[in-house]
Amino acid sequence: MKHFYNIVKKEVAELLTKQLLISLAFMVLFFVSMGKITNDMEEESTRTGTGKGARTRISILNLDSNPYLQNILSIADEQGIQIDFVKSKDVKSAIKEARGQNSNILLVIPEGFSGKVEKMEKVEIEIYSIIKGLSMQEAISSGRVESIIETLNNSITTSFIQKEMPDKKPEDILNPIHTKNFVILKEKTIPESAGVLSALVMSQSTTIPLIIMMVIMYTGMLVMTSMGMEKENKTLETLLTLPVKREYIIAGKMVGSAVVGFLMTIIYMFGFKYYMSPFTSSPEMSTSLKDLGLFITPFGYVLLGVSLFLAIIAALSMCIILGVFAQDTKSAMTMTYPIMLLVFIPFLLSMFKDIETLPLSLKILVYAIPFTYPMLASKSLIFHDYHMVLFGIAYMVVFVVIAMWIAVRLFNTDKVLTAKFSVKWKK
Amino acid sequence: MENAIEVTSLIKSYGKIEALKGISFNVRAGEIFGLIGPNGAGKTTSLRIISTLLQVTSGSVKVFDCDVSKKAPEIRKIISYLPEEAGAYKNLSGKGYLEFIAGFYSDKTMLKKGFEIAQLGDRIKDKVSTYSKGMTRKLLVARALMMSPKLAILDEPTSGLDVINSKGIREIIKDFVKSGTTILLSSHNMLEVEFLCDRIALINNGMIVETGTPQELKIKHNVNNIEEVFLKAIV
Numbered sequence: 001m002k003h004f005y006n007i008v009k010k011e012v013a014e015l016l017t018k019q020l021l022i023s024l025a026f027m028v029l030f031f032v033s034m035g036k037i038t039n040d041m042e043e044e045s046t047r048t049g050t051g052k053g054a055r056t057r058i059s060i061l062n063l064d065s066n067p068y069l070q071n072i073l074s075i076a077d078e079q080g081i082q083i084d085f086v087k088s089k090d091v092k093s094a095i096k097e098a099r100g101q102n103s104n105i106l107l108v109i110p111e112g113f114s115g116k117v118e119k120m121e122k123v124e125i126e127i128y129s130i131i132k133g134l135s136m137q138e139a140i141s142s143g144r145v146e147s148i149i150e151t152l153n154n155s156i157t158t159s160f161i162q163k164e165m166p167d168k169k170p171e172d173i174l175n176p177i178h179t180k181n182f183v184i185l186k187e188k189t190i191p192e193s194a195g196v197l198s199a200l201v202m203s204q205s206t207t208i209p210l211i212i213m214m215v216i217m218y219t220g221m222l223v224m225t226s227m228g229m230e231k232e233n234k235t236l237e238t239l240l241t242l243p244v245k246r247e248y249i250i251a252g253k254m255v256g257s258a259v260v261g262f263l264m265t266i267i268y269m270f271g272f273k274y275y276m277s278p279f280t281s282s283p284e285m286s287t288s289l290k291d292l293g294l295f296i297t298p299f300g301y302v303l304l305g306v307s308l309f310l311a312i313i314a315a316l317s318m319c320i321i322l323g324v325f326a327q328d329t330k331s332a333m334t335m336t337y338p339i340m341l342l343v344f345i346p347f348l349l350s351m352f353k354d355i356e357t358l359p360l361s362l363k364i365l366v367y368a369i370p371f372t373y374p375m376l377a378s379k380s381l382i383f384h385d386y387h388m389v390l391f392g393i394a395y396m397v398v399f400v401v402i403a404m405w406i407a408v409r410l411f412n413t414d415k416v417l418t419a420k421f422s423v424k425w426k427k
Numbered sequence: 428m429e430n431a432i433e434v435t436s437l438i439k440s441y442g443k444i445e446a447l448k449g450i451s452f453n454v455r456a457g458e459i460f461g462l463i464g465p466n467g468a469g470k471t472t473s474l475r476i477i478s479t480l481l482q483v484t485s486g487s488v489k490v491f492d493c494d495v496s497k498k499a500p501e502i503r504k505i506i507s508y509l510p511e512e513a514g515a516y517k518n519l520s521g522k523g524y525l526e527f528i529a530g531f532y533s534d535k536t537m538l539k540k541g542f543e544i545a546q547l548g549d550r551i552k553d554k555v556s557t558y559s560k561g562m563t564r565k566l567l568v569a570r571a572l573m574m575s576p577k578l579a580i581l582d583e584p585t586s587g588l589d590v591i592n593s594k595g596i597r598e599i600i601k602d603f604v605k606s607g608t609t610i611l612l613s614s615h616n617m618l619e620v621e622f623l624c625d626r627i628a629l630i631n632n633g634m635i636v637e638t639g640t641p642q643e644l645k646i647k648h649n650v651n652n653i654e655e656v657f658l659k660a661i662v
Contacts, residue, residue: 006530014518234514238570241478241508242531243500414481418441 003244004252011256014229015222016263024267031271038275057082058105059098061091064113095128104130117156185383188293201294201382206351208378212308213347214268216315216371219261220339223316226253227323228332237417246411250404254316293384300381303389307374310396314370315339317403324410325419346372350379370396429456429491431578431609432477437486439472446472448633449486454626456491456577459600459610461624463617463653465661469633470613471511474580477611478508490578507576511583511613513567517556521547521566524555525573532574541573544599560587568596572603579603581612585619597623617654627653631661 060083086097091108098106108126116123127149154174161170181193190197230236239249296304318339326332346369349355355366355376366372373392380388410416432454439447447469454460462470475481476488479499488495490502515524525541542551545566547558555563564587571579584600585593593616600610600623614620620627621641629637629644637644637660644656 003531006527010516010519010527013523014516017518233517234510234512235516237475237478237480237510238508238513238567240480241503241506242528243504244531245500414475417475417480 004248004255007244007249007252008256008259011226011253012259015226015256015260020260020264024264028267028271031275035275057084057101057103058107059084059086059094059101059103061086061088061094061106061108063089063111064109065111091126091128095130098128099130106130120160185294201379208304209347209350209375211265211269212311212371212374213343214265215261215308215312216343217340218264218268219258219312220315220319220343221333221336222257222261222264223253223319224323224326224332224336225329226257227320228326228329231326231332232328240411240416247408250317250320250407250411253320254313257316258312294382296378296381297384300384300386300389303386303393304374304377304381307377307389307393307396310393310400311371311374313400314396314403315343317400317407320407321403321410324407324416327420342369343371345369346375350375367395370399430454430489431456431458431491432460432611433487433489434473434477435487437473437476437488438484439469439476439481440484446633447476447484450630450633450635451486452628452635452638454609454611456609457604457607458625459604459612459623461620461627462611462613462630463615463620463627463657464613464630468630470630471582473630474508474582474611474613475510478506478580479503480508505577506580507571507574507578508580509567509571509582509584511586515555515558515563515566515570518554520554521545521551521558521562524566525551525570528570529573534574537573537575540575541569543569544572545569546595561589561592564588565592565596568599572599572608575603575606576608578609578611581610583614584612585614585616593619617652617657621653629657629660636660 062085084098084101084103086094086101086106088094088097091106094108095106106128108128110123110125113123113125157174158170161168161173165173181191181196183190183192183194183197185197230239240246319336322335322339323332326335346366349358349366349372355363355372358366370392373389373396377389377392380386410419430453432452434453435451436449437447437451438445438449450469450473452460462473464470472481476483476495477490479495479502483496491505493502495502515521516527519527522542525538525545529535529538529541545551545568547562547565550558550562551566555566558566564585568581568584571581571584579600581600585596588596597619600612604610610623612623614623624641626638626640627644628635637647637656639647641653641656644653644660645651648656648659650656650659
């Protein structure tokens with residue numbers, strides 16, 4: 001074991017370079033800065049009345065003299081819209097004034113508006129969106145115009161119903177059909193819509209596939225780099241003539257890469273989580289997932305851990321095999337692409353598609369990829385469905401044994417020094 | 428005298444290319460044996476097979492009576508191989524590199540010996556990436572000899588070293604033989620071969636064309652130095 005630790009120590013020292021640490025620090029700095037910019041944007045939009053939960057601010061050029069409009073606008077005010085009237089009587093000056101009021105929207109209420117509304121006649125109002133740039137913030141601001149009109153329409157209709165039918169509730173007339181959703185999950189009846197439940201489960205289970213993808217990508221890339229560096233720096237021959245078992249060399253490389261890979265993933269996820277925090281929000285639900293029995297049990301976490309561990313070992317052993325064919329760091333990097341592809345396929349599918357709905361041939365292909373199983377495991381374990389997870393573990397054990405056997409075989413022959421990957425084109 | 432290496436009818440093929448065409452030679456324990464020949468003659472292939480790096484296509488190679496095809500792990504415990512184009516781990520210091528190698532052996536005194544052979548002074552604490560070619564070579568020679576192997580296989584040991592450093596390394600090699608180490612080396616430097624080697628084998632096109640002491644070969648070809656022997660026997 002002393003030899004094994006010696007190799008692990010060397011691998012970590014070789015891979016954990018100052019350059020790598022600096023680039024990781026920059027990456028975290030980038031994510032934190034981006035997160036801060038997004039947060040600031042959110043705060044700014046809240047302040048200026050364009051963001052989530054903010055009071056929308058609009059300017060109104062009122063050419064109508066009937067006080068009925070005031071009633072409508074008071075309802076709008078209750079619904080979170082801040083109204084600023086402009087004193088100007090023409091559109092050009094009103095736009096200038098709206099700008100001064102820091103308003104992005106100007107509504108022009110035409111003369112005779114109230115009269116037409118009272119008679120329930122169609123009426124047209126002009127909307128001027130004052131664009132200051134083409135940023136996302138502007139797009140959000142402009143997008144709220146539609147919701148403002150909808151709110152105004154509702155206000156007018158509500159006001160009309162209240163006036164004409166004071167004994168009726170406006171919402172009962174506007175939406176006479178009400179729904180109450182239930183989801184049947186195994187033996188339980190849950191008073192929620194399937195969409196909300198699915199969104200909540202998704203929000204809980206997407207982080208794990210992302211972590212799995214990052215860990216496999218980083219560790220795979222590092223073990224390939226390690227193999228490439230051994231060949232590029234001409235150190236492999238010396239290493240192979242030392243009195244150390246080839247199995248220890250392979251295991252040492254894998255563990256060393258995994259240690260650095262995990263470290264990189266933790267740092268990356270820390271930065272990424274900070275960056276994503278303004279965007280991530282779970283849908284609200286009347287009952288918690290735990291109360292519904294939708295949670296991963298301690299045994300589930302053990303299975304998830306085993307599944308992830310096996311997936312990493314599978315990736316590393318595949319990378320070691322490919323690394324044997326690398327001539328230098330550059331070619332080793334190129335050889336990581338097939339592994340990346342094998343990681344991305346189940347990752348994307350687990351996010352956007354139900355694998356069971358794929359055609360049989362594609363389904364076989366996806367289930368042949370060992371990384372599919374830990375990606376699916378998090379969702380299966382929430383529903384306490386252990387069959388697929390256990391099958392995945394058994395499959396990965398077989399996969400790892402075969403891959404490791406090939407890797408050890410390659411290291412015990414002169415292929416480790418002489419193997420080259422080249423494509424010959426016949427003339 | 429016991430043979431350190433016995434090579435018998437050794438053939439090594441890379442696909443259709445036959446790099447070694449049935450070579451045979453012996454290296455006696457405690458001697459310095461030189462394998463010399465032009466580029467592509469098969470020197471490095473021979474050294475790599477003896478070092479357990481490459482597999483034998485046919486024939487046999489024994490190191491201190493251990494067959495390289497059957498007892499490679501045992502052989503690795505008693506040999507040390509210095510490849511011609513070897514490098515060291517660039518992110519480690521010279522000291523760290525020697526410590527890493529020493530970690531595979533039980534002899535605790537070898538590090539001190541390594542530092543002495545490397546003669547890098549305080550630079551031994553610097554990263555290998557900051558070393559010149561010559562400094563790296565001295566570190567690698569130190570790595571190859573510090574564990575006092577029973578057999579040291581040195582491919583161009585003074586490659587990249589200046590005259591002064593080359594002379595120093597040659598003297599270290601000579602001293603090592605006195606302590607019982609057998610040396611098999613290859614070199615393009617005929618002066619080095621003549622100075623160091625007790626016996627030499629000339630290899631050309633995958634075949635051994637001459638074997639003997641430098642003196643025997645000079646007399647046989649009626650020339651004054653090994654360079655002329657090389658030219659007469661090979662060219």
